[in-house]
Amino acid sequence: MAISTSSTESISSAMIDLECGMCGTHYSAEQLINLCPMCGKPLLVRYDLARAARTLTREALRMRQPNMWRYQELLPVRDPASIINLGEGWTPLIAATRLGQRIGCAATYIKDESLNPTGSFKARGQAAAISRARELGATAIAIPSAGNAAGAMSAYAAAAGLPAHVFMPADVPLAFRAECAALGAHVTLVDGLINDCGVRVREGAALHGWFDVSTLREPYRIEGKKTMGYELAEQLDWRLPDVLIYPTGGGTGLIGMWKAFDELETMGLIGPKRPRLVCVQAAGCAPIVQAYANGQEHAPLWQGAKTIADGLRVPIAIGDFLIIRALRASNGTALTVSDQEMLTYTNMLGATTGIFAAPEGGACLAAQVKLLESGWIAPDEQVVLLNTGSGLKYAHLWA
Numbered sequence: 001m002a003i004s005t006s007s008t009e010s011i012s013s014a015m016i017d018l019e020c021g022m023c024g025t026h027y028s029a030e031q032l033i034n035l036c037p038m039c040g041k042p043l044l045v046r047y048d049l050a051r052a053a054r055t056l057t058r059e060a061l062r063m064r065q066p067n068m069w070r071y072q073e074l075l076p077v078r079d080p081a082s083i084i085n086l087g088e089g090w091t092p093l094i095a096a097t098r099l100g101q102r103i104g105c106a107a108t109y110i111k112d113e114s115l116n117p118t119g120s121f122k123a124r125g126q127a128a129a130i131s132r133a134r135e136l137g138a139t140a141i142a143i144p145s146a147g148n149a150a151g152a153m154s155a156y157a158a159a160a161g162l163p164a165h166v167f168m169p170a171d172v173p174l175a176f177r178a179e180c181a182a183l184g185a186h187v188t189l190v191d192g193l194i195n196d197c198g199v200r201v202r203e204g205a206a207l208h209g210w211f212d213v214s215t216l217r218e219p220y221r222i223e224g225k226k227t228m229g230y231e232l233a234e235q236l237d238w239r240l241p242d243v244l245i246y247p248t249g250g251g252t253g254l255i256g257m258w259k260a261f262d263e264l265e266t267m268g269l270i271g272p273k274r275p276r277l278v279c280v281q282a283a284g285c286a287p288i289v290q291a292y293a294n295g296q297e298h299a300p301l302w303q304g305a306k307t308i309a310d311g312l313r314v315p316i317a318i319g320d321f322l323i324i325r326a327l328r329a330s331n332g333t334a335l336t337v338s339d340q341e342m343l344t345y346t347n348m349l350g351a352t353t354g355i356f357a358a359p360e361g362g363a364c365l366a367a368q369v370k371l372l373e374s375g376w377i378a379p380d381e382q383v384v385l386l387n388t389g390s391g392l393k394y395a396h397l398w399a
Helices: 049-055 068-074 097-103 122-135 148-160 174-182 194-208 221-225 227-235 252-266 287-293 320-329 339-353 359-374 391-398
Strands: 015-020 043-047 093-095 108-112 141-144 164-169 186-190 243-247 276-282 333-337 383-387
Touching: 043 049, 043 221, 049 068, 068 227, 093 227, 097 108, 097 339, 097 359, 108 227, 122 148, 122 221, 141 148, 141 194, 148 164, 148 174, 164 174, 164 194, 174 186, 174 391, 186 194, 221 227, 221 252, 227 252, 243 252, 243 359, 252 276, 252 320, 276 287, 276 320, 276 359, 287 320, 287 333, 333 339, 333 359, 339 359, 339 391, 359 383, 359 391
Parallel strands: 108 383, 141 164, 164 186, 243 276, 243 383, 276 333
Antiparallel strands: 015 043, 093 108
């Protein structure tokens, strides 16, 4: 993919290596690898930010294509020919004027990720993960998913010509299952939750050599997701909002955006200001909220997870400590909303903005209203809500 730039210096990934988010051990990025072999925790990509800053400038970005690969220096694909680009990224940041007036917070914005390929923000992560996996020689891909991640993986695997194996809870909505099947994936329904599906993926990976692209069990999905943070900074004229509200299952996007902000500051593109991060979870599945309230760094398995928002039905997150560290470092908070509140505020969001959001997006608005009522958010603060996907995949909730 060619990217226009005024610089005579060639544009390529400035990736250096991988670093464990827990123990700090470094590994070569030139291998198919999942978790840190030393401690079993997520690996994060490191970049030569001084090198990247020579070509990734505000001026250069004005000339680049409107998708996430505009930030190619800070993405993990070495050879541009390996990039699988279905148009992911550069989603709109919408000033929700009528909604802001309704709830008493005028500067309310919605980052609408439903306009990505396959209808959710998962396209960003899978574009990066599958592109890099193919570049490194993967021959088949596997994932456990409650919905959108599986659809995105199936799409990018299809575009890459790689066999895709999807393991989903048996009660996942039909729209998600149908999407994966139509995109050529082999779908297995599992009696249980996403963590039970993960066990099946790891068994299959060990037996058949599939590459596991589970949330934070490989290093590159987070790199695609972090581009939401780059876009927020760019779309807000290189200033970050006061508050950023994120619906949290595995938490890849929240961790990724926090990483993105640090990278941007190091490169001189933004200052030290950070948004206060808000983690929103379902009342029926809230391991991060509970751990955060208890002062813990790791969240125990949530028993009996249940919610209408499939993206929030994640009873245990391998990146829990990274989520909680980001919340604390930003002076943020974590709270729950009920399924009924999700539906109520999804309807309010739709009726005031024209966006048919997923219930996860409604959860963010419900959280914003609660935090306004408690005084944690002031009426004059700038607040960004992440609508992570399209309500069309949840149409059964309105049937």
